[in-house]
Amino acid sequence: MKGLLDTVAAGRAALPQTTGYCRGKSMKKIDRRAFLKRSLSIGAGLTGLSAACASAGPKNILSTERMGVLVDTTVCIGCRNCEWACKQAHEIPTAPIETYEDKSVFDAMRRPDDKALTVVNRYADRTRPGVSHAVKVQCMHCARPACVSACIVGALSKQENGAVVWDTAKCIGCRYCMVACPFQIPAFEYHKALQPRIMKCDFCFERRKCGKLPACVDICPVEALTYGPREDLVGIARSRVRRFPKRYVNHVFGEYEVGGTDWLYLAGAAFADLQFPKLGQNPAPGVSESIQHGIFAYFIPPVSLYALLGVLMWISKHNPKTDEGA
Amino acid sequence: MQALMRPTPMRVKFVTPGVVVLILLALNGLVFLAGRFLFGIGAVTNLDNQYPWGLWIGLDVAAGVALAAGGFTTAALAHILRREEYNVVVRPALLTAMLGYTFVAFGVMIDIGRSYYIWHPIVMWNGNSALFEVGICVVIYVTVLYIEFLPVVTERFIGQMRLWGALAWLNQPVDRLLRSLDRGLSKTLFVFVIAGVVLSTLHQSSLGTLMIIAGPKMHPLWQTPILPLLFLLSAISVGFPMVIVESLLAARSFGLKPEMAVLSRLGWMTTPLLGVYLAFKIGDMFVRKTFVHLAELDLQSVMFVVEVLAGVVLPLRMLLMRRVLKSPALLFTAAMLVVAGVALNRFNNFVVAYTPPYSFGRYVPSFGEISVTVGFICMLALLYRAAVMIFPVISRPDRSLAPKDKFTVRG
Numbered sequence: 001m002k003g004l005l006d007t008v009a010a011g012r013a014a015l016p017q018t019t020g021y022c023r024g025k026s027m028k029k030i031d032r033r034a035f036l037k038r039s040l041s042i043g044a045g046l047t048g049l050s051a052a053c054a055s056a057g058p059k060n061i062l063s064t065e066r067m068g069v070l071v072d073t074t075v076c077i078g079c080r081n082c083e084w085a086c087k088q089a090h091e092i093p094t095a096p097i098e099t100y101e102d103k104s105v106f107d108a109m110r111r112p113d114d115k116a117l118t119v120v121n122r123y124a125d126r127t128r129p130g131v132s133h134a135v136k137v138q139c140m141h142c143a144r145p146a147c148v149s150a151c152i153v154g155a156l157s158k159q160e161n162g163a164v165v166w167d168t169a170k171c172i173g174c175r176y177c178m179v180a181c182p183f184q185i186p187a188f189e190y191h192k193a194l195q196p197r198i199m200k201c202d203f204c205f206e207r208r209k210c211g212k213l214p215a216c217v218d219i220c221p222v223e224a225l226t227y228g229p230r231e232d233l234v235g236i237a238r239s240r241v242r243r244f245p246k247r248y249v250n251h252v253f254g255e256y257e258v259g260g261t262d263w264l265y266l267a268g269a270a271f272a273d274l275q276f277p278k279l280g281q282n283p284a285p286g287v288s289e290s291i292q293h294g295i296f297a298y299f300i301p302p303v304s305l306y307a308l309l310g311v312l313m314w315i316s317k318h319n320p321k322t323d324e325g326a
Numbered sequence: 327m328q329a330l331m332r333p334t335p336m337r338v339k340f341v342t343p344g345v346v347v348l349i350l351l352a353l354n355g356l357v358f359l360a361g362r363f364l365f366g367i368g369a370v371t372n373l374d375n376q377y378p379w380g381l382w383i384g385l386d387v388a389a390g391v392a393l394a395a396g397g398f399t400t401a402a403l404a405h406i407l408r409r410e411e412y413n414v415v416v417r418p419a420l421l422t423a424m425l426g427y428t429f430v431a432f433g434v435m436i437d438i439g440r441s442y443y444i445w446h447p448i449v450m451w452n453g454n455s456a457l458f459e460v461g462i463c464v465v466i467y468v469t470v471l472y473i474e475f476l477p478v479v480t481e482r483f484i485g486q487m488r489l490w491g492a493l494a495w496l497n498q499p500v501d502r503l504l505r506s507l508d509r510g511l512s513k514t515l516f517v518f519v520i521a522g523v524v525l526s527t528l529h530q531s532s533l534g535t536l537m538i539i540a541g542p543k544m545h546p547l548w549q550t551p552i553l554p555l556l557f558l559l560s561a562i563s564v565g566f567p568m569v570i571v572e573s574l575l576a577a578r579s580f581g582l583k584p585e586m587a588v589l590s591r592l593g594w595m596t597t598p599l600l601g602v603y604l605a606f607k608i609g610d611m612f613v614r615k616t617f618v619h620l621a622e623l624d625l626q627s628v629m630f631v632v633e634v635l636a637g638v639v640l641p642l643r644m645l646l647m648r649r650v651l652k653s654p655a656l657l658f659t660a661a662m663l664v665v666a667g668v669a670l671n672r673f674n675n676f677v678v679a680y681t682p683p684y685s686f687g688r689y690v691p692s693f694g695e696i697s698v699t700v701g702f703i704c705m706l707a708l709l710y711r712a713a714v715m716i717f718p719v720i721s722r723p724d725r726s727l728a729p730k731d732k733f734t735v736r737g
C-alpha cells in the first residue's frame with residue numbers, strides 16, 4: 001500500500017504545478033467573469049449573430065497536451081466530498097457537507113443529473129465478502145465526443161484543455177446530446193419553462209482557467225483523483241497495474257473506449273461489475289458522421305439527383321406517348 | 327377522364343358531429359400544451375434524463391415526416407414522370423404534406439426546451455450533426471411546399487377578390503399581384519417540384535441517421551448502419567398508401583365517389599416499393615444475425631414482429647390480390663396497415679428501440695403527451711377540412727357548373 005501511495009504522489013509531483021497561484025483569490029473575480037459572460041450571451045440572444053455564433057460548428061480541438069483525470073476506484077473511500085465540492089463550484093444548492101457522511105445513499109444506484117454533476121456509487125465485490133468498490137461517475141470528456149458531433153447547433157465543444165463544455169447561448173434544448181452520449185451523461189432541466197439547461201460536468205472549465213484544480217480533485221482527501229496531462233495519466237495508470245497486478249484488473253478504462261476518454265479509470269473488479277458500459281474502441285460519432293458526409297459529399301449526390309430528375313422530367317415531357325394529357 | 331375531373335372547393339357545412347369531437351380533442355391538447363409552456367417539459371411529459379426523447383419526437387416528428395411522404399412521391403409520379411392521370415391526387419397529397427410538415431415544425435417547437443431558439447440552427451451550423459441536416463432540409467422543404475401550393479391559391483382568387491368595406495381598394499392590386507405570381511410560377515414551378523423531391527429523399531434518409539449515433543443504446547433489431555436507407559425506402563412506400571387513405575376518407579366525408587381507378591393503380595404500384603423495403607429489412611436482419619433477439623420475447627421483439635408482419639408483410643400480401651385493389655374497404659384496410667406500420671416503425675426506432683444501460687423504469691408516454699399528440703392530429707384534420715372547403719384541392723366531376731377558368735393551373 002505504501003508503495004502505491006508513493007506512486008500516486010510521484011505521479012502528482014511529476015505534473016506541472018498549475019495549481020495554487022489562484023487558489024487564494026476571492027470568488028469575486030470569477031463572479032465578474034461569469035457576469036460578463038452572461039451579459040454577452042444576452043447580447044447574443046438579442047442580435048442573433050454575436051462572436052459566439054460567428055464561428056460555425058464546434059471547435060473540436062484535440063490537443064496532445066490536453067488534461068485528464070485518473071480515477072483510482074481502489075483508493076476511493078466513498079466519502080462523497082467530491083459531490084459536495086462539485087455542487088459548490090457550480091452554484092448548485094447542496095446540503096451541508098456533514099450530511100454527506102450518510103452512507104444509505106449507496107443502497108440504490110444513482111446517476112449524475114441536473115442537480116448533481118457527479119455522484120459516487122458503491123458496489124459490493126462479487127467474490128470477496130466485505131470488500132466494496134466506490135465509483136465516481138461524471139462526464140468522461142471523450143476525445144471524440146458523441147455529444148459534440150450530435151449537437152444541432154454546435155453548443156457543445158471539445159476544448160484544448162480537454163474539457164467538453166456546453167454553451168448556453170446556442171443550445172436549443174433538443175436533447176440530442178443526451179441521446180448520443182454513450183455514457184448517458186448530459187442531463188436536462190425538465191422542470192424549467194425558461195432557459196432550461198443541459199447540465200453535465202464541465203471539467204471545472206472556469207476554475208481551471210485561472211489555474212485552480214477541478215473542485216473534486218482538489219477536495220479528495222485520499223488522492224483517488226489524479227489530475228494531469230492525459231498522456232502521462234495513461235502511463236501512470238499502466239505502471240500501477242503493472243506494479244500491483246493483484247490490486248487491479250488489467251484494464252485502463254477510457255484508454256481506448258469510444259476512441260479514448262480524457263478521464264480514465266482503474267478498478268479492482270471487472271468494469272462490467274461496476275456498471276461501466278461495454279463499449280467498442282471506435283469513436284462513437286464515427287458511423288453517423290461518415291454516412292452523413294457520404295450523403296453530402298461536396299453536395300455531389302443531391303445535385304446529381306436533381307439533375308437526374310430534371311432529365312427524367314424533360315424526357316417524359318417530350319415523350320409523345322405520355323404527352324397527350326398535357 | 328382527366329377532362330371530367332376538376333379540383334373544386336368543397337361546399338359542405340364545416341361543423342358536423344365529428345368535427346365537434348375533433349375540436350374538443352384539439353382543445354384538450356391545447357390545455358396540456360399550455361402546461362408545457364408554463365411549467366416546463368417535465369410537468370407534462372414522462373421524459374427524464376434516461377429517456378430524453380419520447381412520443382412527441384417518435385410520432386409527431388418522425389412519423390409525421392414519414393407520413394407526409396405522399397407529397398413528394400405523387401409529385402414525382404405526376405410531374406416528373408408526367409403521368410397526368412394521377413393529377414387528381416397531387417393536390418390532396420400536397421396539402422397533406424404542407425400541413426403535415428407544418429405540424430412537424432410545431433412538434434419540434436414544443437419538444438425542444440427552448441422553443442424561442444428554434445431559429446438557431448439556421449445561423450449556427452454543425453455539419454456533423456444528422457439533426458442539423460434534418461432541420462435545415464425540413465425548413466427548406468416546408469418553404470418549397472408552400473410555394474408549390476401557391477398556384478392553388480392564385481387559381482382560387484384570381485378574378486375572385488371580394489374584399490369589402492375599407493379594404494375594397496385592395497382588390498385590384500392584389501389581383502394583379504396574383505396574376506403576375508401565377509405567370510411566374512407556371513414557368514418556374516418545375517424547379518421547386520424537383521427540389522422538393524431531392525430535399526425529401528435527403529431528410530427522409532437523414533432522419534434514419536439520427537439514431538445511429540446512439541450506438542449500443544439502441545436495440546440491435548433496429549440499430550443498423552443502413553437505417554438511412556430503410557427510412558428512405560419506407561418513406562417512399564408509405565407515400566401512395568397515405569394518399570389512398572386520405573382520398574377514401576375525404577370521399578366518404580364529402581360524399582364523393584372514390585377515385586377507385588386511380589387508387590387501385592396506386593395500390594398496385596405500392597407493392598414493388600414495399601417489397602424492396604421488406605427485402606432490405608429482412609436481409610439486414612440476416613446479415614447482422616439479429617434474428618436471435620426475436621427469441622427473447624420481450625417488448626422489443628414483439629414490437630418488431632408486429633411492425634414487420636402487420637405493417638409490411640400482411641398489407642403487401644393484400645395489395646397483391648385483385649380483390650383488394652377493387653374494393654374500397656379492403657384497399658383502405660391494406661393502405662391503413664402500411665401507414666400504421668410505418669408510423670409504428672418510426673415510434674419503434676425512436677422510443678421502443680431506445681434501451682439505455684442505466685434506467686430507472688421504462689418510459690411510457692404520459693396522458694399529457696398523448697393528449698397533445700392527439701390534439702395535433704385533430705387540428706391537422708380540421709385545417710385540412712377547412713382548406714379543402716376554401717381552395718380547389720379535391721377533384722370532382724365537372725358538371726359544367728362553371729366553364730373552365732382560363733387561369734387554371736395545375737398545382
Ligand code: SF4
Nearest residue numbers: 139140142145147181
Ligand atoms: S461522456 Fe458523454 S457528455 Fe461527456 S464528452 Fe463523452 S459524449 Fe460528451
Ligand code: SF4
Nearest residue numbers: 151171172174175177
Ligand atoms: S440539447 Fe442543447 S447541447 Fe444538447 S444537442 Fe441540443 S442544442 Fe446541443
Ligand code: SF4
Nearest residue numbers: 086201203204214216
Ligand atoms: S471536474 Fe468539476 S464539474 Fe466535473 S465532477 Fe469534478 S468538480 Fe464536478
